[in-house]
């Protein structure tokens with residue numbers, strides 16, 4: 166009888182853990198869809214053959230331009246080239262009325278963090294993949310998962326609650342920045358990264 170009670174307790178505990186483990190992330194994060202679909206692979210693949218820097222360039226003053234403005238898209242999409250729904254949306258909702266596309270940024274850091282691409286890409290010659298994974302070859306855009314409490318993108322923490330066996334680009338917490346700086350002997354102080 167005593168054993169049976171213990172078994173029931175254990176089964177209940179495991180059940181609760183499983184529900185928490187699977188259910189907690191669903192409760193913690195809210196899915197937000199991108200304003201439209203976009204395929205990196207169509208543009209960076211053989212047919213169109215664009216380089217990353219054709220859309221993600223550095224200004225003359227060394228500032229990273231980030232996501233291209235709709236004027237860049239208009240160079241080729243002033244009228245529809247193909248038949249896809251997403252391209253139709255691009256032309257009708259954004260290019261023709263000349264409206265910017267309100268993209269959501271998966272890697273967005275909190276307001277109080279200062280990050281600049283120039284030292285990382287131009288001086289340290291790090292690849293985009295080191296910090297962004299395979300996004301540059303992606304076929305479609307997943308929803309951004311926003312933490313309901315902090316408002317941060319899930320990509321800051323990374324996909325696994327435990328953060329065990331993360332790939333190098335999975336997660337960009339303060340420790341992840343500093344680990345790489347330590348490995349490469351980069352001197353850092355609080356005010357280098359915090360405004």
Ligand code: HEC
Nearest residue numbers: 208209215216217220232268269270271272293297300301
């Ligand atoms: C035709 C223009 C174009 C080209 C070429 C292009 N991108 Fe993009 N990129 C975009 C647009 C538009 C977005 C915003 C939508 C999105 O997140 O994909 C973006 C977003 C990104 C992001 C931001 C992800 C985030 O955190 O939100 C990364 C990283 C990125 N691109 C990497 C690359 C890499 C690497 C290449 C080259 C292999 C590349 N891109 C080539 C247009 C382009």
Ligand code: HEC
Nearest residue numbers: 202203204207213233237238240241246247248249251252
């Ligand atoms: C150098 C020319 C060029 C530029 C610049 C360009 N595209 Fe394209 N894009 C193409 C071509 C070619 C296709 C393939 C057309 C087809 O057959 O569907 C395409 C396809 C697309 C499609 C439909 C396929 C898909 O799901 O991605 C979308 C949406 C799109 N582009 C969005 C954009 C956006 C947004 C920008 C600006 C950030 C942009 N493009 C910039 C040439 C370009």
Ligand code: HEC
Nearest residue numbers: 217221231232270272273274280285286291292293295296
């Ligand atoms: C050392 C890590 C690192 C490397 C290398 C890196 N990025 Fe980023 N990227 C980030 C971080 C962190 C953010 C978020 C910045 C913020 O929120 O202030 C970001 C944001 C972005 C964005 C969103 C717009 C913006 O400027 O905030 C794009 C687009 C992007 N990166 C593209 C690229 C491309 C293309 C490359 C390769 C040429 C690259 N990144 C290399 C860490 C990196």
Ligand code: HEC
Nearest residue numbers: 279280284288289337341342345346349351352353357358
């Ligand atoms: C994969 C390695 C790597 C990651 C991840 C990384 N950095 Fe860096 N960072 C570097 C290197 C290397 C330099 C030095 C570049 C140079 O000056 O040659 C640097 C320089 C800097 C600098 C300039 C200050 C200085 O002392 O040179 C700042 C600020 C900075 N990083 C902030 C960040 C932040 C914030 C993050 C996380 C969001 C981050 N870095 C993630 C490698 C990295």
Ligand code: HEC
Nearest residue numbers: 274275278321337338339340342343353354355357358359
């Ligand atoms: C290499 C860049 C870097 C340096 C140096 C750095 N930080 Fe941060 N810090 C970050 C980033 C990125 C975040 C946001 C991601 C996160 O929450 O870990 C952050 C977040 C924080 C937070 C908020 C924590 C939270 O969970 O919301 C505090 C507080 C903080 N930093 C304090 C400091 C102090 C104090 C120092 C100096 C001892 C320092 N940081 C040095 C990059 C840095």
